[in-house]
Amino acid sequence: MPDPAPPDQAAADSRPPRTRSREVRRSQLIEATIETMAARGFARTTLTEVARMAGLSHGLVLFHFETKEKLLAETLAYLAEEYRRNWQDALAAAGDEPAAQLAALIEADFAPGICTPARLAAWCAFWGEAQSRPMYQESYGDKDEEYIRALEAICARLNEAGGYGHDVPRIARILRLTIEGAWLDLMTMARPYTVSEARDTARAAAGLCFPRHFPVGRRSG
Amino acid sequence: MPDPAPPDQAAADSRPPRTRSREVRRSQLIEATIETMAARGFARTTLTEVARMAGLSHGLVLFHFETKEKLLAETLAYLAEEYRRNWQDALAAAGDEPAAQLAALIEADFAPGICTPARLAAWCAFWGEAQSRPMYQESYGDKDEEYIRALEAICARLNEAGGYGHDVPRIARILRLTIEGAWLDLMTMARPYTVSEARDTARAAAGLCFPRHFPVGRRSG
DNA sequence: AAATTGATTGACAGACCAGTCAGTCGCGTG
DNA sequence: CACGCGACTGACTGGTCTGTCAATCAATTT
Numbered sequence: 001m002p003d004p005a006p007p008d009q010a011a012a013d014s015r016p017p018r019t020r021s022r023e024v025r026r027s028q029l030i031e032a033t034i035e036t037m038a039a040r041g042f043a044r045t046t047l048t049e050v051a052r053m054a055g056l057s058h059g060l061v062l063f064h065f066e067t068k069e070k071l072l073a074e075t076l077a078y079l080a081e082e083y084r085r086n087w088q089d090a091l092a093a094a095g096d097e098p099a100a101q102l103a104a105l106i107e108a109d110f111a112p113g114i115c116t117p118a119r120l121a122a123w124c125a126f127w128g129e130a131q132s133r134p135m136y137q138e139s140y141g142d143k144d145e146e147y148i149r150a151l152e153a154i155c156a157r158l159n160e161a162g163g164y165g166h167d168v169p170r171i172a173r174i175l176r177l178t179i180e181g182a183w184l185d186l187m188t189m190a191r192p193y194t195v196s197e198a199r200d201t202a203r204a205a206a207g208l209c210f211p212r213h214f215p216v217g218r219r220s221g
Numbered sequence: 222m223p224d225p226a227p228p229d230q231a232a233a234d235s236r237p238p239r240t241r242s243r244e245v246r247r248s249q250l251i252e253a254t255i256e257t258m259a260a261r262g263f264a265r266t267t268l269t270e271v272a273r274m275a276g277l278s279h280g281l282v283l284f285h286f287e288t289k290e291k292l293l294a295e296t297l298a299y300l301a302e303e304y305r306r307n308w309q310d311a312l313a314a315a316g317d318e319p320a321a322q323l324a325a326l327i328e329a330d331f332a333p334g335i336c337t338p339a340r341l342a343a344w345c346a347f348w349g350e351a352q353s354r355p356m357y358q359e360s361y362g363d364k365d366e367e368y369i370r371a372l373e374a375i376c377a378r379l380n381e382a383g384g385y386g387h388d389v390p391r392i393a394r395i396l397r398l399t400i401e402g403a404w405l406d407l408m409t410m411a412r413p414y415t416v417s418e419a420r421d422t423a424r425a426a427a428g429l430c431f432p433r434h435f436p437v438g439r440r441s442g
Numbered sequence: 443a444a445a446t447t448g449a450t451t452g453a454c455a456g457a458c459c460a461g462t463c464a465g466t467c468g469c470g471t472g
Numbered sequence: 473c474a475c476g477c478g479a480c481t482g483a484c485t486g487g488t489c490t491g492t493c494a495a496t497c498a499a500t501t502t
Contacts, residue, residue, distance in 0.1 A: 022448090022449085025449085039353060040353050041349070041350045041352070041353035041354065042263065042264050042349060042350060043263050043264040043350055044353070046488085046489060047489075047491090048488095048489075048490095056451090057450065057451050058451095058452090058489095058490090059450070059451060059452065059453095059491090059492085059493090060449080060451075062491060062492085063449075063451095064449095066491095067490080067491075068489090068490065121352050124349050124352050125350070125352075126349070127345065128262070128346050128347070128348050128349015128350055129262045129263060129264055129346065129349055130409070131262070131342050131345050131346075131408050131409065132259070132260060132261050132262035132265070132342065132346070133262065137409075137411060138411075141410075141411035144409075144411070145411065165437075170421070170422055170425050171425070173403075173406075173422055174422060174425060174426050174429070176402075177398055177399045177401075177406070177422075178395050178398045178399060178402070180398075180402060181397075181398030181399070181401060182394075182398060185394075185398070187352050188348070188352065188365075189362075189365070190358060190359075190362035190365070190366065200391070201394055201395060201398075204388070204391050204392070204395060205395050208395070208429040208430060209429060242478090243478090243479085246479085246480095267458085267459065267460085268459080268460065269459075269460095277480080278480065278481050279459095279460090279461095279481095279482085280461090280462085280463090280480070280481060280482065281479080281480055283460080283461060283462085284479075284480070284481095285479095287461095288460080288461080289459095289460065289461085443502100444501100445500100445502075446499100446500080446501070446502085447498100447499085447500080447501095448497105448498090448499090448500105449497080449498080449499100450495105450496080450497075450498095451494105451495085451497090452493100452494100452495095452496105453492105453493090453494095453495105454491105454492080454493085454494105455490105455491090455492075455493100456489105456491090456492100457488105457489085457490085457491100458487105458488090458489080459486105459487090459488085459489100460485105460486095460487090460488100461484105461485085461486090461487105462483105462484080462485075462486100463482100463483095463484085463485105464481105464482105464483095464484105465480105465482100466479105466480080466481075466482105467479085467480075467481090468477105468478095468479085468480095469477090469478090470476090470477090470478105471474100471476080471477100472474090472475080472476100
């Protein structure tokens with residue numbers, strides 16, 4: 001029933017306070033969870049720490065999420081959804097050419113909103129714990145499968161257009177592993193390289209797979 | 222691993238019992254730690270659970286390792302050393318041809334003694350927690366750097382021999398990411414593929430990088 | 443202004459866990 | 473045989489963490 005929408009920024013706070021506050025708090029607590037997991041890892045992430053990161057009491061975390069388990073599950077779902085929307089939007093904006101689509105996919109995976117230190121670290125933390133928790137695997141298992149399907153479709157079109165004669169699922173897997181791996185290298189490596197170097201590595205892999213579509217870039221401008 | 226030490230051999234007990242028993246127990250407890258981490262993840266690995274997995278009391282774990290932290294650190298060091306020796310032995314046995322060396326490296330990474338469900342899962346668990354714990358990163362940071370150096374050296378020789386004109390560090394990184402990624406896919410994927418399919422993917426990546434040395438694989442052998 | 447409703451707090455309870463310790467067991471030695 | 477010593481056990485402790493709850497606060501509504 002609340003519908004008034006004055007576009008004033010101070011007025012934004014005067015929106016229906018109960019229901020809206022609920023969503024604001026949940027997002028805020030999920031962000032705090034990501035930060036905490038990045039800083040302390042999965043095992044040492046406590047509700048008290050999450051609450052302190054958000055500047056709130058730990059009772060409130062339970063008020064909004066009921067259990068710690070649910071908070072973590074929702075945080076993972078939040079990350080997975082954010083990731084999915086990111087590449088899907090990029091793909092939708094890339095037009096119909098498969099080469100442009102693949103380039104857009106690579107670009108999207110290293111976009112600054114997604115490829116953040118805290119988010120990378122949180123992904124790693126979840127990922128390490130997930131294989132012993134089926135509930136977590138579902139959240140990003142679906143996301144991965146969708147991504148794989150999209151990538152294979154693009155590779156199939158490139159493969160046909162260029163007459164490369166590749167084993168499409170396998171070539172798509174090599175590309176995915178390079179992208180994901182470069183992504184995670186940014187987190188793992190003792191001496192990390194830059195995001196743009198990671199992206200260039202992924203592009204180089206695309207060049208190996210489809211040289212006629214991604215001309216092998218000597219490192220020039 | 223030449224010495225998995227199957228228990229229940231009366232002959233094994235005839236050796237100096239105190240000192241040797243100490244080593245046997247430590248290995249046994251480290252193996253139990255790997256199993257426990259694979260089954261329950263890092264966060265839910267408790268000393269009591271490790272002890273029960275080994276059929277011993279939890280007090281004994283502390284007797285041999287002093288603290289839980291040290292147990293985990295030694296388990297990670299154990300895994301890292303096992304991994305390192307595996308590929309270095311394979312490399313040493315591969316002769317002088319860089320193509321054979323690269324093939325041996327790939328083969329070694331998917332060898333049955335190393336590429337075990339429990340070991341893969343334990344690696345994942347450590348890996349997810351490590352980025353918030355510098356002490357862990359050291360253990361496998363060194364190992365990784367050694368591996369990278371070896372792989373780059375091989376790639377450099379192949380690159381020169383075949384006149385490929387590759388950016389060597391980058392091409393070596395693509396290969397490493399494919400190998401590591403395929404390795405971890407075995408753990409992560411909701412619908413996992415087989416070890417031999419993972420290995421074939423790594424070989425296919427080698428074929429993309431060095432087609433004249435790794436003729437695009439119809440299945441050989 | 444009083445009442446209502448939902449958000450928020452912090453003290454508290456119950457559970458669990460790492461680490462301690464006093465004592466037991468088993469084997470080799472004097 | 474008795475003694476010593478190292479391996480081993482399990483009850484116990486102190487601390488921490490999750491989850492509960494009654495009280496409080498803020499924003500509407502009556």
